[in-house]
Amino acid sequence: MEKSLFLKTCAGEVTSTKPVWMMRQAGRYLPEYREMRAKFPNFLEFVANPEAAAEVTVQPLRRFDLDAAILFSDILVVLAPMGISVEFISGKGPQVKSPVQSYRDIQGLSTFDSSKELAYTRKAIELTKQQISKETPLLGFVGGPLTVASYAIEGQTSKALAHTKRLYYQDPGAYHEFLDKMATDLGTYLSLQADWGCDALVIMDSWAGALSAEDYQKMAYPYTQKLISIAKKAGKPIIHYANGAGHLIENILQLEATAFGLDFRNDLSATLNKNPNTIFQGNLEPALLFAPVETIQEKTLEILEQVKNRPHIMNLGHGVLQETPLEGVQAFIKTIKNYKA
Ligand code: CP3
Numbered sequence: 001m002e003k004s005l006f007l008k009t010c011a012g013e014v015t016s017t018k019p020v021w022m023m024r025q026a027g028r029y030l031p032e033y034r035e036m037r038a039k040f041p042n043f044l045e046f047v048a049n050p051e052a053a054a055e056v057t058v059q060p061l062r063r064f065d066l067d068a069a070i071l072f073s074d075i076l077v078v079l080a081p082m083g084i085s086v087e088f089i090s091g092k093g094p095q096v097k098s099p100v101q102s103y104r105d106i107q108g109l110s111t112f113d114s115s116k117e118l119a120y121t122r123k124a125i126e127l128t129k130q131q132i133s134k135e136t137p138l139l140g141f142v143g144g145p146l147t148v149a150s151y152a153i154e155g156q157t158s159k160a161l162a163h164t165k166r167l168y169y170q171d172p173g174a175y176h177e178f179l180d181k182m183a184t185d186l187g188t189y190l191s192l193q194a195d196w197g198c199d200a201l202v203i204m205d206s207w208a209g210a211l212s213a214e215d216y217q218k219m220a221y222p223y224t225q226k227l228i229s230i231a232k233k234a235g236k237p238i239i240h241y242a243n244g245a246g247h248l249i250e251n252i253l254q255l256e257a258t259a260f261g262l263d264f265r266n267d268l269s270a271t272l273n274k275n276p277n278t279i280f281q282g283n284l285e286p287a288l289l290f291a292p293v294e295t296i297q298e299k300t301l302e303i304l305e306q307v308k309n310r311p312h313i314m315n316l317g318h319g320v321l322q323e324t325p326l327e328g329v330q331a332f333i334k335t336i337k338n339y340k341a
Pocket of ligand 1: 037073088206
């Protein structure tokens, strides 16, 4: 079987048409997603239902000419099996009942067996693979250890990571033990997703950008690298994405990932020029999909021109925004598919 455009790019091949997928391509901007979601008021029950998860994964592929599907799940599904109870409250996002605050809290966490406790993911992967074309790769994912740990420590989304940094500075032993556990558990879970049928793996370190380069190097880098070393054994390409992390690019590029997702704030042409041999992904501003079609075409073409002579994965520079018009998404994808280098 011929390799898909996406996997060719991950292997370093320069293709004339670039592969495209979008972070959060399954989600609330799609009316058919909102309809499914209405049947599952509890988001975690929705994610843990393999039939629903498979259906939602496939929805964006029915509408758009996408080159990859991404498993429908969430980076926070690993918390409950560790003994950290989390709820998704509409309008508020994820809420952890008893945030991790001390060495004792960390000692009390469970070592979980993701092959048992996240067995619904295996079923969702199997059902999804049955429903997508053999040429369409399925992406599995986990959050970065820092990002997932930050939800457990902060108790909710926090862009400043004040409690996480406090734990690190007050009780570095506890912090490092927690992050090490995260790296091991997330790495094991990610490599299982590959064993269960995922063709490529994504690590989303959404809040890495809250750290200075010096802190990133101590608080996040070793654990993301440990996760990668574990997942790498599965032999699948690994894409690393960090948000708001332009100032960390030098550090991040030391990670042993296959390709690197750039957030929309990143100066793409400067980053490409500085790193001629690295495979990147991104980085159209997600809000640009609200603009007139001509503007979307113009900005997408700008990226395509910059990357035409290298392997590159087209994507937004963060997830699709909730109110995004379908015409905007269609214009982005059509521009990529109609482009001739
Ligand atoms: O299509 C896909 O991208 C696959 C599924 C996916 C979801 N979340 C589904 C989801 C993926 C890959 C994620 C990753 C994720 N989850 C991240 C990393 C990427 C990023 O956005 O930076 C983070 C930080 C989370 C944590 C999370 N999940 C938050 C903060 C929230 C609430 C805020 C929000 O957007 O509603 C979620 C909920 C969530 N995860 C939704 C979806 C489709 C919305 C839930 C709904 O339908 O109400």
